[in-house]
Amino acid sequence: MQRVYNFSAGPSVLPLPVLEKAQKELVNYGSAGMSVMEMSHRSKAFIEIAAGMEALLRELMNIPANYKVLYLQGGASTQFAMIPLNLMVNKKADYLDTGEFANKAIGEAKKFGEIKVVASSKAEKYTYIPDLDPATFTKDADYFHMTSNNTIFGTRHTTLPETGNVPLVTDMSSCILSEVIDVSKYGLIYAGAQKNMAPAGVTFVIIREDLLERSGDNLPYMASYKTLAAQDSMVNTPPCYSMYIAKLVFEWLKDLGGIPAIQKINEEKARLLYDAVDGSALFKNPVVKKDRSIMNVPFVTGNEELDNKFIKEAEKAGFVNLKGHRIVGGMRASIYNAMPVEGIKALVEFMKKFETENK
Amino acid sequence: MQRVYNFSAGPSVLPLPVLEKAQKELVNYGSAGMSVMEMSHRSKAFIEIAAGMEALLRELMNIPANYKVLYLQGGASTQFAMIPLNLMVNKKADYLDTGEFANKAIGEAKKFGEIKVVASSKAEKYTYIPDLDPATFTKDADYFHMTSNNTIFGTRHTTLPETGNVPLVTDMSSCILSEVIDVSKYGLIYAGAQKNMAPAGVTFVIIREDLLERSGDNLPYMASYKTLAAQDSMVNTPPCYSMYIAKLVFEWLKDLGGIPAIQKINEEKARLLYDAVDGSALFKNPVVKKDRSIMNVPFVTGNEELDNKFIKEAEKAGFVNLKGHRIVGGMRASIYNAMPVEGIKALVEFMKKFETENK
Numbered sequence: 001m002q003r004v005y006n007f008s009a010g011p012s013v014l015p016l017p018v019l020e021k022a023q024k025e026l027v028n029y030g031s032a033g034m035s036v037m038e039m040s041h042r043s044k045a046f047i048e049i050a051a052g053m054e055a056l057l058r059e060l061m062n063i064p065a066n067y068k069v070l071y072l073q074g075g076a077s078t079q080f081a082m083i084p085l086n087l088m089v090n091k092k093a094d095y096l097d098t099g100e101f102a103n104k105a106i107g108e109a110k111k112f113g114e115i116k117v118v119a120s121s122k123a124e125k126y127t128y129i130p131d132l133d134p135a136t137f138t139k140d141a142d143y144f145h146m147t148s149n150n151t152i153f154g155t156r157h158t159t160l161p162e163t164g165n166v167p168l169v170t171d172m173s174s175c176i177l178s179e180v181i182d183v184s185k186y187g188l189i190y191a192g193a194q195k196n197m198a199p200a201g202v203t204f205v206i207i208r209e210d211l212l213e214r215s216g217d218n219l220p221y222m223a224s225y226k227t228l229a230a231q232d233s234m235v236n237t238p239p240c241y242s243m244y245i246a247k248l249v250f251e252w253l254k255d256l257g258g259i260p261a262i263q264k265i266n267e268e269k270a271r272l273l274y275d276a277v278d279g280s281a282l283f284k285n286p287v288v289k290k291d292r293s294i295m296n297v298p299f300v301t302g303n304e305e306l307d308n309k310f311i312k313e314a315e316k317a318g319f320v321n322l323k324g325h326r327i328v329g330g331m332r333a334s335i336y337n338a339m340p341v342e343g344i345k346a347l348v349e350f351m352k353k354f355e356t357e358n359k
Numbered sequence: 360m361q362r363v364y365n366f367s368a369g370p371s372v373l374p375l376p377v378l379e380k381a382q383k384e385l386v387n388y389g390s391a392g393m394s395v396m397e398m399s400h401r402s403k404a405f406i407e408i409a410a411g412m413e414a415l416l417r418e419l420m421n422i423p424a425n426y427k428v429l430y431l432q433g434g435a436s437t438q439f440a441m442i443p444l445n446l447m448v449n450k451k452a453d454y455l456d457t458g459e460f461a462n463k464a465i466g467e468a469k470k471f472g473e474i475k476v477v478a479s480s481k482a483e484k485y486t487y488i489p490d491l492d493p494a495t496f497t498k499d500a501d502y503f504h505m506t507s508n509n510t511i512f513g514t515r516h517t518t519l520p521e522t523g524n525v526p527l528v529t530d531m532s533s534c535i536l537s538e539v540i541d542v543s544k545y546g547l548i549y550a551g552a553q554k555n556m557a558p559a560g561v562t563f564v565i566i567r568e569d570l571l572e573r574s575g576d577n578l579p580y581m582a583s584y585k586t587l588a589a590q591d592s593m594v595n596t597p598p599c600y601s602m603y604i605a606k607l608v609f610e611w612l613k614d615l616g617g618i619p620a621i622q623k624i625n626e627e628k629a630r631l632l633y634d635a636v637d638g639s640a641l642f643k644n645p646v647v648k649k650d651r652s653i654m655n656v657p658f659v660t661g662n663e664e665l666d667n668k669f670i671k672e673a674e675k676a677g678f679v680n681l682k683g684h685r686i687v688g689g690m691r692a693s694i695y696n697a698m699p700v701e702g703i704k705a706l707v708e709f710m711k712k713f714e715t716e717n718k
Binding site for chain 2: 002003004006008009010011012013014016019020022023026027028032033034035037038039040041043073074075076077078080081085108111192194199200201202218219220221222223235236237238239240241242245318320321
């Protein structure tokens with residue numbers, strides 16, 4: 001059985017060399033005499049894996065020393081609640097509404113404090129990133145929340161809001177490690193791993209240390225950034241195997257040349273696909289050009305029947321998970337780090353062939 | 360490299376046939392053309408895995424139809440808070456204090472309501488399970504919490520408290536699937552998977568449906584049993600790969616003859632090890648005999664130096680993770696379902712040899 005080109009929005013394609021290495025080591029890791037899955041999280045062998053993973057992430061993202069890296073469970077959705085639970089002091093926060101998950105984050109935060117939605121592109125079906133006027137920001141907000149890349153709608157921020165002393169908090173689930181960023185501009189970055197980092201089951205939180213002091217003493221200990229940071233995320237058993245795969249992914253990324261190298265590849269992949277869509281008479285992408293994601297590319301024919309035909313024939317030809325999210329319809333190609341350029345080139349060829357056959 | 364006998368308390372040994380099957384399928388699962396790690400959790404292939412896993416668990420444990428099975432993240436420690444958050448109506452609950460994790464559960468619950476510790480064996484270093492007088496139970500408690508098996512101290516309940524209409528809630532992390540139980544006696548059973556079920560990263564909650572109605576509307580959606588149950592635990596991306604391994608473990612267990620068969624094996628394993636300890640002049644087990652765990656067997660020489668020598672020599676001989684928890688000291692052999700009888704026999708031989716050499 002040949003491997004397919006997997007355009008799933010998440011969980012998503014992983015690098016083949018990572019899978020092959022994991023396969024080789026699955027029953028017996030190094031000289032451990034056991035699988036990584038069987039290791040005590042307090043064992044020397046596993047502590048080395050965890051520390052190695054964190055060191056690689058710090059190196060790849062150039063994370064400053066005054067930031068803690070936490071590896072947690074529960075996905076970004078759990079962070080939607082943990083962020084207000086931990087960071088709210090004045091019980092006020094600003095949020096940007098740029099997509100489905102941004103909106104869910106707003107809904108959760110409203111359970112804990114006064115939320116101002118500074119800007120929203122909902123009325124235009126989230127097809128752009130709104131321009132922002134810092135004068136409208138809440139001066140004594142506990143934080144400012146945004147979503148760096150909107151997985152469902154295929155938009156991304158290319159500039160950051162000027163929030164002054166208000167810490168910027170961002171959901172980077174669908175674009176972390178895809179392009180060079182300056183971590184020091186953020187108070188907190190969080191990401192479910194199942195797109196660019198690892199299999200589902202681990203969630204990364206990168207938090208500026210001074211913010212840890214905000215966590216109240218009466219929080220459940222599994223929900224307290226302060227407690228989790230103080231115990232290096234090992235308050236209880238962490239999601240060990242997902243962390244191990246994350247380490248392999250980070251090694252793969254480093255060998256490739258790190259984030260600058262993958263960014264160049266990602267931009268090339270996105271260019272190839274957007275050029276194909278824009279140059280086509282059949283397909284179109286609804287997003288304002290300057291705000292287009294380089295990770296998630298929605299495209300539609302405008303004809304539901306034809307969309308379904310495309311998805312079906314694409315699957316037969318080995319391009320899977322191209323069905324768009326039900327909110328947007330049509331197709332969506334998620335082209336994360338592990339999707340090779342060849343996959344995009346082959347998809348573009350298939351799109352051209354389909355267009356010719358369906359004139 | 361040969362595999363060792365791994366007596367880790369968790370994460371723990373997995374059945375070798377499970378690891379070998381996972382290895383074979385790692386890069387390419389069936390006809391999917393991708394790894395299970397890369398599958399969308401909404402895909403047909405993965406939904407089949409999740410449904411198959413749940414069906415097997417229901418069959419193995421004979422779970423009645425009016426119970427929901429949830430697969431969550433965050434470990435038992437997260438449940439320590441979710442249980443009071445969801446189940447408290449009168450804001451009162453009874454707890455048994457039979458070990459370190461029971462005690463942690465009490466600490467978390469106290470953040471949410473009035474907790475009565477009905478009985479505690481703490482003063483005797485948790486070496487027994489206290490006798491209970493139902494007259495001391497709180498009549499209008501929202502639930503009664505216990506820990507079925509105490510991993511660190513090596514004790515277990517062999518009878519259940521008579522709580523009448525008060526739902527019995529139990530942490531079964533270190534003994535689930537090890538012996539036949541009657542699920543209908545409980546309101547809620549929870550278990551981190553990393554001992555008898557799967558690699559770390561998934562936590563099972565088996566909850567009687569009427570209790571779901573207690574979850575308040577203002578809970579974070581990832582912390583609400585009601586919301587999680589309504590969406591079959593797929594509110595966001597679940598820990599897919601751990602669930603897949605759980606399915607393989609459940610298949611292995613079913614092929615073996617199910618819980619009655621593994622219970623017989625576990626009782627035989629425990630008997631062999633306790634007989635060796637009790638018959639020895641060097642080793643002893645501090646637990647009251649009737650309350651001895653069949654999953655976790657602590658034993659000490661009474662001499663720290665000799666304990667350390669034993670642990671070191673055992674490791675060289677291929678018996679690893681025998682160091683006891685720092686609270687108890689000495690040694691502990693965790694002999695979960697996946698530890699074969701041969702592992703116990705070999706350990707017993709090694710213990711005898713060590714005793715002879717260290718007279």
